[in-house]
Amino acid sequence: MxxxxxxxxxxxxxxxxxxxxxxxxxxxxxxxxxxxxxxxxxxxxxxxxxxxxxxxxxxxxxxxxxxxxxxxxxxxxxxxxxxxxxxxxxxxxxxxxxxxxxxxxxxxxxxxxxxxxxxxxxxxxxxxxxxxxxxxxxxxxxxxxxxxxxxxxxxxxxxxxxxxxxxxxxxxxxxxxxxxxxxxYLKEKPNMTEQEFMGIGQNELTIVAKQVEKLEFDLLKYKEIEKHYKDMKQRLYELMEEYDVKKWETDHIMITRILPGKRESFDSTRFKKEHPELAEQYKKISKTTGSVRIKLKEAN
CATH class of the missing domain: 3.90.320.10 (Lambda Exonuclease; Chain A)
Known part of the structure; x- marks a missing residue:
């Protein structure tokens, strides 16, 4: 045995x-x-x-x-x-x-x-x-x-x-x-019946809405990472400028300091204000698709 x-x-x-x-x-x-x-x-x-x-x-x-x-x-x-x-x-x-x-x-x-x-x-x-x-x-x-x-x-x-x-x-x-x-859903309502439980997900709207909810939280985390990334890039630039470093290499990336410069752009707000009739002639109307607006609720 x-x-x-x-x-x-x-x-x-x-x-x-x-x-x-x-x-x-x-x-x-x-x-x-x-x-x-x-x-x-x-x-x-x-x-x-x-x-x-x-x-x-x-x-x-x-x-x-x-x-x-x-x-x-x-x-x-x-x-x-x-x-x-x-x-x-x-x-x-x-x-x-x-x-x-x-x-x-x-x-x-x-x-x-x-x-x-x-x-x-x-x-x-x-x-x-x-x-x-x-x-x-x-x-x-x-x-x-x-x-x-x-x-x-x-x-x-x-x-x-x-x-x-x-x-x-x-x-x-x-x-x-x-x-x-x-x-x-069961976590939020642990006393639900089996019939209620199995009914969840049979409606495609329920499934997609729950997926979007999860992605919204993922996106929120990404935005926090993105902000931290931008802050660190700015600090990196300041240190490279302080020590007059043009390039810095690691095992995986090459970092190059870009010197300050000038960039031209068109001031559309000022143009519309000073030349409203001319701006009206060049106005272009495009159709937009329908969408949903999603807002995370504040935690209680």
Whole structure:
């Protein structure tokens, strides 16, 4: 029998609530019969604790995974090893059972019983292929014996080749984005019903408005950085002038001091005031497109 003390990589557990992982994808897509998207969101936000902390099936999988990976590498001369990719902007983290940088493929290992459904596994692999930027993956399916014997038996192993599906990947990314938008609303109203939760995002206006809101805050941060950048450039100019430095090089950039000069411009305001009739003759009227005005509310 396998060791129930098999340790899980701490990377899999660390900050789990901040990211969507491969195991969450079936739930977000609605193909996980054990958990709903609403329940997953409550767990991510800490509204309700996760009730699943592993069982004999997951422990068995942890025990067999390294044996299966080693066998596949030896037989096929591959170099699969566990690896992780994180997208902090999209809040996605992929922990694959194996990534082979030489052959540019991934490996996903699953131990299973008699009733096998590969749809959730394929969904996970599509996300992994996207994050690892590969075009194929191997789905290693190992049928679990009734007595949970952890001695590896090659006759129980079957490998399916899974090709990258761009349309499916986009569907997954869209679903993840909608999920996080719903989580934002759930954070503001933690007592909402599941029906209310799932209704968020079905209206395209809701999705786009939430995206614009996030971008407004990103833009605000950018403006602060831009102001700091301009101040530092001015200070740099003053120091170069003080020490009479014309050029300054670093490993990545070359800085050149530009001497003060003159620039000509047309004073249209004065021209319109002094020659209103002539200015009227050259007036040009152009159509403008409709737009929206966005203003950030002051924090209470």
């Amino acid at each position: 396998f060791n129930l003390d098999t340790k899980v990589d701490p990377n899999v557990k660390e900050n789990r609530h901040k990211f969507v992982g491969g195991s969450d994808i079936p739930t977000i897509l609605g193909i996980n019969k054990y958990k709903t998207q609403f329940q997953l969101a409550q767990e991510k936000l800490g509204i309700k604790p996760s009730e699943f902390h592993g069982n004999e099936y997951t422990e068995y999988g942890n025990a067999l995974e390294p044996q299966i990976r080693e066998y596949i590498n030896v037989v096929n001369d591959t170099h699969f090893s566990p690896d992780t990719r994180i997208d902090y902007d999209k809040h996605i983290r992929s922990n694959t059972d194996g990534y082979d940088p030489e052959h540019q493929g991934i490996l996903e290992i699953k131990t299973h019983g008699k009733n096998l459904n590969t749809k959730p596994y394929i969904a996970q692999m599509q996300l992994y292929m996207y994050q690892f930027d590969v075009d194929w993956g191997w789905l290693a399916l190992y049928e679990r014996p009734d007595n949970f014997d952890a001695t590896f038996d090659a006759s129980r192993l079957k490998i399916e080749v899974i090709d990258r599906d761009e349309e499916y990947i986009q569907h997954i990314l869209d679903a993840i984005e909608t999920f996080w938008i719903r989580c934002e």
